[in-house]
Amino acid sequence: MKINGKDVFGIIFDLDGTLLDSCSIWSEIDKAFFEKRNLVQPDDYSAAIGHIGLDKAATYTINRFNLKETKEDILKEWKQGVLDYYSHIKLKPGVKEFIAYLKENTIPFCAATANDEDCYKKALEVHNIYDDFQFILEVRNYKKGKDNPDIYLDAAKKMNLRAENVAVFEDLYTALKTVKQAGFITVGVFEQSHNDQNKIQKLVDQYIVDFRELIKCQ
DSSP: OOOOEEEEEEEEOOOBBTTTTHHHHHHHHHHHHHHHHTTTOOHHHHHHHTTHHHHHHHHHHHHTTTSOOOOHHHHHHHHHHHHHHHHHEEEEEOHHHHHHHHHHTTEEEEEEEEEEEHHHHHHHHTOOOOOGGEEEEEESSSSSOOTTTTTHHHHHTTTTTGGEEEEEEEEEHHHHHHHHHHHHEEEEEEOOTSSHHHHHHSSSSSESSSSSHHHHHH
């Protein structure tokens, strides 16, 4: 397939906010977390933790707000808040059709996520697409977050592909900027909870609201 005239031989998907319509859930979890502690949630908080994985996000939160809780306590609270939701999360528009298209055309795809398996696996299984991924890499297993290309480069290597022939689908500007600089093909996915859509549209090779847009232009 082609994206903006570039040959695509493999795809790396983000999950939350890209394939899964789950960002609003995490916003509610964050809101409840700060209200419980009588703290004001800073405007930059979601952007600061959105690309670094839950483990690093818990440590970041403890350090930034001088919390006395352990990382394990915070992770447990977050996961208890979202696990039930993940069995009801919807896919972004056109995801099922696009994955079917990739399978029909034998285009390999994987995922690179800041989430943990006990959350995302449930959602992917409900929609019967979990087993379609070649593999799923988690940011928590890397020293740095998605502001560093290591997880994407590792994914491309596992698919035996070069970055220039791999399209990365993301909803976060930070992640898209990272992969753009690393030489990947970039696809920005609309996410209504983010206020930097104009920046993303100017940065990426293609910007979509519905995954079926990509099928129509092949």
